[in-house]
Structure formats: structure tokens, C-alpha cells
Amino acid sequence: MAQQPANPLAEQVYIRIKDEIFDFHLLPGDRFTETDLSLRLGVSRTPVRDALYRLRREGYLEVGYRSGWSVVPFDFERFDELYDLRIMLEETAIERLCQVEGEQPLAGLKAVWLVAEDQRETDSHKMATLDEAFHCTLVEAAGNREMLRVHRELTEKIRIIRRLDFLKDNRISATYDEHAKILRLILRRKSTEAAILLRSHITQSKSEVRKITLHMLHEARGAMQRGSEMASAR
Amino acid sequence: MAQQPANPLAEQVYIRIKDEIFDFHLLPGDRFTETDLSLRLGVSRTPVRDALYRLRREGYLEVGYRSGWSVVPFDFERFDELYDLRIMLEETAIERLCQVEGEQPLAGLKAVWLVAEDQRETDSHKMATLDEAFHCTLVEAAGNREMLRVHRELTEKIRIIRRLDFLKDNRISATYDEHAKILRLILRRKSTEAAILLRSHITQSKSEVRKITLHMLHEARGAMQRGSEMASAR
DNA sequence: GAATTCTTATTTGTATGCAAGTTTGTATTT
């Protein structure tokens, strides 16, 4: 039986706000209050505060002393550093996987990524999930749970921009090709070549994503301003 | 001017509980309630809860659904993995520092570690602080703030056992010798040698600390039981 | 008309009240 989450309401609120941030419904710089949220979500301030403080610790929000909450702006330098850390973790994982004697625990990845072209996933959202799972599984297979934990936190933090990578079809097929190559190299214990390919794969994805994000932000800000103009016209 | 912390009371409670855990006043497995704490510290349950949930997210405490709080037991496998991650981060930092053109930002470390024997620190507590600062500065000098953040979190998590390393005098002088060697190698751009020495330096410290921790736990448990016997004698 | 001061409304930090669920001790039964 599934154990009940610790604070059900706080957890729901946490997920709700995070989704709104990820969906660009709450934009960087937007301000709001605890009472706003508790009224809008129909719960009291207590679980709202729990969720907000959690999101603050994770770097999504900031709170002014008795002056309200706001969404922290995007910091692309920070994303660059997160991607850099990610590369380091995954390169280490690859090195260790290539040193494993006997069978590597990568059967699941083979079934997903070493498939015929007509078996490939085409949905952008599912593709984003598969991509995360690929890289996460590499780190998991290396066996250090703390590295896995850090990698998961990091994956969570870059997801907001990373998933935009699969809006273009050619990026989906490129990802399939590169994952297949990396996976084959690891299976053949070609540690160095795999690491080099991984680095360029991630770096490429990073620069693609950056372009799209700037575009999305521009769009969302435009829609917001048009929306607020309509709102203020009443 | 220093900005006021977000939740002053919750922050104080957080520090207080953490100190009690670190000082083995609260032992792994100990149970307590929110009301206990709020009475003992003279504040209401709200800031107490904020602090407890923060400590839970950081892995020090766990809460049962309406059945109280408890201190999570030591997990030496987890400490091993944290030390492993730490080595990886610091090795990467050394590699990058050795690739820096021109002056490396390590002047502060030279002033502390490349000194005559009679200039060396002897106090165990100060030594623990200096040791943390040495390794932290290496990572900081490498320039990636996310790696630094992870390293700091990790440093915080292993501090509870790591600081026990300096209770023996010979460990202090060994640390001085090894830090000096590592630092000189980095300044001479001997990346590989520095990394090897660093790994053995950290591994050595880890095994020393493990022995002492088991001893301390034994002692503390004994004192606790003697204490509770006295308490129950009234 | 611009700057400044004072007032008022807003906002978070903290304390407390209440309800649902768990644990523990006791009494009853086999």
C-alpha cells in the first residue's frame, strides 16, 4: 500500500505552484501574497506557507520581510553551471560504468533507445520524460546514491527549460541518434569516446534550449501584457 | 547592513536542534514531540514546525503521521557515498585550477597552510574549521557556484563526524603536511599528482573518523543510559 | 507644483484552537 504523504495539502499546493511556474503561468518577477494563494486554492495559509518556503529553499521564489512573495527571474549563468555540473556527474557515471566487470545494468536503456526508426517516440512531452530517464539511469547505474540525489535535484531545476528542447522534430531524432551512439560506446567500454560524445550532446541541447526559452519568455510576457491590458479595460 | 533573516525564531530553533544533534545531545533514534520542544524553547509550535520540517528535508529527522518525531540513525554507507562525491568534486576543482592561466586565486590558502611548524593551529575546533575552509576554497576557486553549493551541503552533512578527526594531535599535523603538499602540487600545475594525494588524504580522514564516531556513539549511549537510570530513580 | 510627513491598509511572522488519527495502557476474555 502506498504510504500517505507527510503533508497532503502542503504537497498539493507545492505541486500546483511549481506547475504554474513551469507553465509560465507565473512569470519571473510576478508578485503575490500568501492570502491570495490561500483564497485562490481554497486552503488556509498554513499549508500555503509550507509550500512557499519549500519553493524558496529550492530557489524558485523569494520573500520580502512583510512585503510579499515574488518569482525569481531566470538566471542563465546559473543554468550553465547546472549543465556543467550535470556533465561532470554523467561523465563520472560513464567512466565507472565502463569499468564494471560483467553485465552492465543497462538493459532497460537498450530496449528504449536501440530501436528501429518507426518504433521511436514522437510526442514532445513523453520524449522529455524519456530523455530525463536516460541520463538519470546512467547515473543511477553508477551506484552512488548521493550523486544520484544531486543529479535528480539538478534535473528538476533545469527541467523548466530542458523540456522545450523537444518541440522541434529534428531535435527528437538527433537525441535518439546521440543516445544510441553513447549507449553503444558504453556497452563496448569506450569510456573516453562516450564521455566526449555525452559532453557535446548535452552542450548542444543546452544551447538549443536557451534560444527557445528566450522566445517563450518573450511570448509569455506579450500575452501577459495583452491580458493585463484587457483586464485593466474593465 | 546585515539583512534580517526570514524567520528569526524558526532559524534559531533550527540552529538549536541541529546543535543538539551534532553534540550528541539528541541521539540517533531519540523521539520527541513538537509540544515538548515549543515548551522547552519557549516559543510556539509554528516556528518549531518550520525548523523541524527543514531538518527533515535535510535528512536529520523523520516524522511519523501523528506519532511524533525522531532522529534518524547514522548511515555509514551514506557517509561513504558523500565522501565519494566530495572527492569527485574536489578532484574536478583541482583539474580546473591546474588549467587556469596566470595567477590562481589561492593566496589565502598559502598564508594558512604553508607556514612554519610553530605557526600551526593546535585547537581541535579551529582546526576543523580551517580544514573545511581549505577544501571549500579549492572548490570555490574552480568557479562553478552550483558545484560549490553541492559541496557546501555535503560539507554540512559530514561535519557531524568529520570534526572528530582532529581530536588526535597526530591527525592535525598529518593534515597540515598533506594540505601543504597538495597545495604545492596545484601551484605547480601537477594536476594528476595533486588529485591522487587528495583522494588518499580524504580517504584516510574518512576511515579515521569512522572509528572515532563508533566510539563516540558508544560513549554517548552509555552516558544516556546511565542518565536515564538516574532519572528513573526518582 | 513638488517634496515631505503622517495615516491607513496590507503583508508576513507568530500563537493558539480544533479535529482526525495513532499509540499506549488497561481491562476483559479465552
Added chain:
DNA sequence: AAATACAAACTTGCATACAAATAAGAATTC
């Protein structure tokens, strides 16, 4: 005597009330 059923006390999750501090706006002064 052991096991089980039951009840009372306890504990957390959530809601609400209150206080201190801030921000915004109005009134006043120069």
C-alpha cells in the same frame, strides 16, 4: 497467563486570530 479488545490520552495537520512591520496614498507644507 497470554492475547485481544477497548478507551483515553497524545500528536500532528490544518485553520484562524493577532501583532509587528512595511508600503502606499493622502494631506500638508514649502
